[in-house]
Amino acid sequence: MKLVLDWLREYVKFEESADQLADLYTSLGFETTTLSKEVIDLEITPNRGDCLSVLGLAREYAAKANKPLSLKRCQYDFSEKPKSIKIKADPSLVHRYTAAIIRDVRIKESPHYIKEKLLAYGIKPHNNLVDITNLIMIETGQPLHGFDLAKIKGKSIVVRAARKGEQLEILSGEIIKLSGENAVIADKQRVIDLLGIMGGANSAISESTKDILLQAAALEPQVIRKSTKSSKVSSEASYRYERSVDFEGSRYGISLATKLIEQEAQGSVEEIFDLIIKPLRTRSLGLRYRKVSELLGTRLDNKLIRNYLIRLGFVLVKDSGSDVVVKVPSHRMADILFEEDLVEEVGRLHGYNRLSRKLVAKTSPKINVSYQIKRAIRVSLSVAGFQEILSYSLVDPKHAQALGIGESELRKLANPLSPENSVLRPSLVIGALKSIQKNAWWPQIKIFEIGRVFTKQGEQKNLLVAASPGFSKTDYELLNNLNVVRFEPTHQLSKLLKLRRPVELVETSLQFYAKAAKVKPPAATRPALPDITYRQISAFPPLVRDIAIIVAKDIAPENIIRTTKSLDQRILIVELFDEFISPKFGKNKKSLAFRLVFDNPQKTMTDDEANQLMEKIVRELKDKLSASMR
């Protein structure tokens, strides 16, 4: 919700800058960003419908800053019942119907100050009547709607559930087919309003309108939610109604709007009434003072606790010294229901960052054995040179079918984002082959993935190990007893994914693999997070080169990797893939082989560029480490 600071100033006095206000509101639970020196933007969580207004946010400011809130003065004498129209209302839909009949209005363009406020909030100005109802909704949180009185047949307002077969053209021009899920207003003959969401075109204010019925209703939030869901229409009004509108806010809202209409549209009020259909049941809540320290873990003074609640609009009913009982203000009826809610209010106003913190007392650890085994599998495959991958759970049913898994076996989404991501993966093979295709430039691909697969039988944790063009002899030893499957480039899925090399792979349940490979939980602790500086990868293809060198036996490969990578930003990856010692290299010498990936963020890597980088690396290794090339 955008908040214009000058508008806020109409309700509270403050000195803070936009940035300071943003911090203050953030500390109250509204994540706020500063849009300009004059406008801030607040995230209002669904429980705080009362703060979808300038007034609501002013109340929060006043409570936090402990300053007075000044409401605007404008007094009308409300009658309890209408005189010139008839109202029939279902109390399960509408709780209060406050309205005014205003004669001889002049519909025209709004004055500049109204248009400016609406534009700052993000609403396009329309005409003075519509603009005033929008303006007052944003200011007070009370949705308002104006009907052309002449278009209400029989001067009759009936609030009821819609019936199947009825339809209504709404202000946006859309024609809504209604059902029992919708609530409407009807006149003597027809439906004229989609209740709480949008007015009907048949009763709309137009340039020729003279007399209006201005309405400010209190509605049942769930009714409006159901109706917006089924009609797929929502509006600023329905957004507020769904999140609950203050039962006691309708008189203030309609008074401000009526006064403005008198002023800006030269209308004269014929009658103004406030019909209560279902009275609000007030709520008193008890708070044990000790509950505050039990939940927050910080002891706060009883008087302070009580004052915080009073500042937030709670009315003190009784204080026994150990407990306090307060009446919940009408604008917080939807979200203050439990003692815990009061504790949060106290903590919120005090400020979370002023509360004490302590590390939870340690207890003896409990080991999850199956998770330990998963860790052990990751260690053993990683040590054997397999790269861990994580692929997408949502896949293309065509790819599953190419694996021979029929439509009837697949778990399908009812609401996919696209057909290509519409089923849950029945196998890890699809993701693995996609990854292999993605890395086609890498000479010998070895990968593994641990993840869930889904079939009609349910979900299962699987392990997949794959190599392309194929497993080595040592890989086969690691995967003994397991069924290796070979995907030739002619396989239907390989063709769909444009794979040019064969792939060998094993996929089993994680449980089965643990048994077959006799995996034991790891004795060693896992390595710390790598201390690396991440480099962005290019959108263009890289080039791969291998280099084999002979160096002194005591030189750590990690040092060579670090030195080499620091030579040039384009040297992205340096990976050791072979290390062995042999007398034929000379005394105390060893051979190391590295795979290098050259990547240029600006363009496709060329051979010339790669050759230059190779020369640079060779020179450096010769000079610094007396390495010789093999």
Place this chain on the structure above:
Amino acid sequence: MSYHPLAQFIDEILVIFESLGFEIAEGPEIEDEWHNFDGLRVPADHPSRDVQDTFWLDSKHPLRTHTTSVDLRLMEGEKPPARFIIPGRCFRHEATDQHHEAQFYQIDGFAIDKDISFADLMGTLEFLIKRLYGKQVELRFVPHHYPFVEPGLDLHIRQKGQEEWLEVLGAGILHPEVLKNMRVDPTKWQGFAFGMGVDRLMMLYYGIDDIRLSYVNDFRFLKQFKP
């Protein structure tokens, strides 16, 4: 070692919580409406449902939107005191771009005991963040509404030299109705719960700016994370 950076980051967080006595637990990715929503006080007729756009298999079964669903499942078979840490893949019905993914990893945790409070929660989260990002990182706790906790909070952090605060996780004291749904007596026990999106925490740690990189498995990306 050739771990996926995300998997390794998850493990790093799990080990920190294991050292505090939390037990690792997992749950299903296809959930039912009760464990993912209603049991956590997110009813269908309330706008709090809209905060999490959801993939559905049918009208009763979503792909879980958080691993908080496992909190309820676990306590169906456990008696307090209890401490669990729950990693897992979650889903959100959201178009994919540099900052958004339809799948992501969450770690959820909770502790239920006689006298666990907001102070324990904030202190424990501070311990975690400082272990991950170093002592110099700044923390800010702000109120936030999650239907399953009361009071609730969001944790924002700011690394040295940065101007912006980043929201990194949500947490709170388990709501008494959620405790009841866990078959735990709220007059005798209280507890905290927290949930964090690991993708973003990992990206923040390494300075990665595209969330999708974790799932396309380009070796140029994956092979950078070697010690």
